Amino acid sequence: MKVLIVEDDPLHRSYLHEAVNAALPECDTVIEAENGTVGEKLARDHKSAHIVMDLQMANRNGIEAARTIWKERPETRILFWSNYSDEAYVRGVSRIVPDGAAYGYVLKSASDERLRLALRSIFIESQCVIDREVRGLQQKSLGQTNGFTDSEYEILVDIALGLTDRAIAKRRNLSLRSVQNRLQQLYDKLDVYQSAGDDHEDGRFNLRARAVTVAFLRKLLNYSALERAEAELQEWLDGK
């Protein structure tokens, strides 16, 4: 059994290396990659079916790497090991995991024991292991209550990218007015009004910009999500 570790930080990488050795005596080879690009390549070359993957890497982040890896070999088991449980990450991951794939999401703050258990559960038992903190987010996020629909999230990303209403309409095949409807929904859910109105007519916010900020502060968006969205946008622009 081979395990591939994809992780930016040398310290974390060697920690992981040891953790894998300790948790999985049946594992005979551990290989390491220091960014997403190298990770993809090694996964391909070694046909590795067991991967521990950091999110947030400089060169090519974990989500992108995981997506291409899963596209090539959907049965690959990936344990995501991240510092944060930003909703943006959680959403990003659950968007790309193939049906029935075994994967995990463990925070770096987890104990050695928890990491050990996760490694065994996923790689040996093929079970999904989601950190309870992450799990909570997932439920709230994907459920209706207090959560964002895909269409709402979509439009959030679009204004975050800086598209005009018209451009969004074109991209999503909607009428101008529909785009604006969705924006209103979004503003509603993000609570952009209360902070805005507030009696005083001076303290007014630009709803569109404010929505993006609030989303950022709430970790609904983060750098890596923006980066991915920007790449998709460029693709679309080139495609026509």
Place this chain on the structure above:
Amino acid sequence: MKVLIVEDDPLHRSYLHEAVNAALPECDTVIEAENGTVGEKLARDHKSAHIVMDLQMANRNGIEAARTIWKERPETRILFWSNYSDEAYVRGVSRIVPDGAAYGYVLKSASDERLRLALRSIFIESQCVIDREVRGLQQKSLGQTNGFTDSEYEILVDIALGLTDRAIAKRRNLSLRSVQNRLQQLYDKLDVYQSAGDDHEDGRFNLRARAVTVAFLRKLLNYSALERAEAELQEWLDGK
């Protein structure tokens, strides 16, 4: 001699601990804090004059902690030790460093030897040590060419927060038109047009939102900068 380490990540913390011991035999005590809040408190209690500080911590980030520490004791020597050299961080740090203070900025990717040298230079020799990569940014950023004026940066932050032109005018004591002038400058420097116009009248961008995105992608803004700016904004709002 005492050294205070303020760092989120346990692995990095113990690595730093060892590095300090190795580099500074004259140091007899090393204390650790796992976030900015605790860091401030320990710095105060121990009157520590030598600090190694991570930027980007969950609870209270390094810049905020450093600011209050320096406010209380400006002669404190701080070595910032960070994963990234985002322009937002660099700008944030140089904004708060007191006149004549000895400080340093070293990337986590630096070699052991470089970290050792930085520790000795700052803590023993009272010299500033800025990673050359960071240094480059600093020059470019604070110089005119290709860099952003304080006023431009200020307005960038304001639109990123989601303020309207009118609100910005009120906050910065400017006329509406002046605000809009600065916005134009900003749009210019951020190159929001070329990506926008592009012949096709469909691919149009919302300049205001696009500017923020571009700034984010260029690391001119990041989460921590936003967070700080938001706090300042709230303060201002409360102040009237």
Place this chain on the structure above:
DNA sequence: CGCCGTCTTGCGTAAACCCGCAGCTTGTTG
């Protein structure tokens, strides 16, 4: 089938935004 909720679309309006033009106030320089 009729009723109802959700989603989409068009019309119209008030406000906000982007910006060219031009007059003023500064600080700088020869």
Place this chain on the structure above:
DNA sequence: CAACAAGCTGCGGGTTTACGCAAGACGGCG
């Protein structure tokens, strides 16, 4: 002091946003 660059400000107008109102479209459900 004249000249000039740089920044602030008001005016005017073309676009874009935000959103109420109301008319369809679609899918469940009794």
